[in-house]
Amino acid sequence: xxxxxxxxxxxxxxxxxxxxxTFTADGLAVDCWHVRNSAHAGGHxxxxxxxxxxxxxxxxxxxxxxxDGDLQHCAACFVPAGMExxxxxxxxxxxxxxxxxxxxxxxxxxxxxxxxxxxxxxLRDLRTISPLVQMLADPDRPExxxxxxxxxxxxxxxxxxxxxREIVSDAHVxxxxxxxxxxxxxxxxxxxxxxxxxxxxxxxxxxVMRRTSGLSPYRWVLAQRIEHAKAQLxxxxxxxxxxxxxxxxxxxxxxxxxxxxxxxxxSDWMNEPTQSVSAPILQDRAS
Numbered sequence: 001x002x003x004x005x006x007x008x009x010x011x012x013x014x015x016x017x018x019x020x021x022t023f024t025a026d027g028l029a030v031d032c033w034h035v036r037n038s039a040h041a042g043g044h045x046x047x048x049x050x051x052x053x054x055x056x057x058x059x060x061x062x063x064x065x066x067x068d069g070d071l072q073h074c075a076a077c078f079v080p081a082g083m084e085x086x087x088x089x090x091x092x093x094x095x096x097x098x099x100x101x102x103x104x105x106x107x108x109x110x111x112x113x114x115x116x117x118x119x120x121x122x123l124r125d126l127r128t129i130s131p132l133v134q135m136l137a138d139p140d141r142p143e144x145x146x147x148x149x150x151x152x153x154x155x156x157x158x159x160x161x162x163x164x165r166e167i168v169s170d171a172h173v174x175x176x177x178x179x180x181x182x183x184x185x186x187x188x189x190x191x192x193x194x195x196x197x198x199x200x201x202x203x204x205x206x207x208v209m210r211r212t213s214g215l216s217p218y219r220w221v222l223a224q225r226i227e228h229a230k231a232q233l234x235x236x237x238x239x240x241x242x243x244x245x246x247x248x249x250x251x252x253x254x255x256x257x258x259x260x261x262x263x264x265x266x267s268d269w270m271n272e273p274t275q276s277v278s279a280p281i282l283q284d285r286a287s
Contacts, residue, residue: 003029005101006048013041017094021139025147027106031099032137042088049101050081050115052157054126054133056096062183063087063122070193071184074122076129076157083120090183098133100150110154121161124199129156173198173208181224185247191217219261226261229254230269239266 003024014035021032044067054076055061062071064086071088079085081104107115126133135141136149180197181189194217195205209217229246237245243254258266 003027003101003103005029005051007045007051007101008047009043009045011041011043011045013038013089014043021137023136023139023143023146023150025143025150027103028147028150029101030136030146030150031101032096033099034094034096036094037089037092039092040088040090041092042086044084044086045079046082046084047079047101048081049103050107051079051102052100052154053077053079054098054100054129054153054157056098056130056133056137059095059097060124061087061095061097062089065120068187070187070190070196071180072122072193072196073124073180073183075124075126077122078118078120078157078161080115080118080120098137100154102154107154110151111158118158122196123157123160124197127160129153129160132156170208170212173200173205174212177220178224181221182228185225185228185245187247189221189247194221222257223261226258229258229266233266233270242266 003026014037017034017036023030053061053063055074058075060073060075062073063077064071065083067086069086077085102110104115111118132149132153136146136153138146141149176198177194180194184193191202191205195202198205200208205217209215209220213220213223215223225246225248229242229248232242232245233239239254240251243251246254248254248257255265258264258269262269
């Protein structure tokens, strides 16, 4: 018996590069997509059935559980039935991804317990799943095999949910967080979102920030915003434009934070013979 998931999506900035490929089985539907996205493309998605979203080619898509929440860059995720998800992609490009829609009954049978007991989760890496995803996406493979592959991918994602806590260096954490800040300069950046993006608890993240910068996560984000602002000031943008593009409420807020971190107001810093910008990674540039 074929399965027809019921999903609503409001998207903008995406253009299909090829027809979507769909495979269905009893309680299962697999959609493969290849699209081009414009800058600031995004969408709002909700389905009556649980689904697993898997990015391909090493891509991590920015997703949030709320309209204005922190974006989590994930390689795969589980979205329970009825849960709303928002996406926003800052840079233009292309991406391929796979949606595995599954009925409550089939997922219950695979898990051995009701799907309602599983919370949503976002994974940063696919690890061993990539070859399975590639095989499942191949329309020439026999349907019984593709059905088994889909089940294996679901089970492995659920397994990775409990085991994917990789140990990374402080430098790796800081580098990822600089990218996270760059992607979210236009919104409020919370500690929970930062910690989730690098797979750490709040206390672990605080220790990394203290070790590497001597700052709390909140103050570190402000410092990153100021370094971004310095680069924009050096390029000739006005103080008001820089304040807006660096994520400050207004120019007065920008001036206060700038002085608290540098000891100078922006105009005095600009009048110095040389201006030092220590975090060029936060400058806008093509990826």
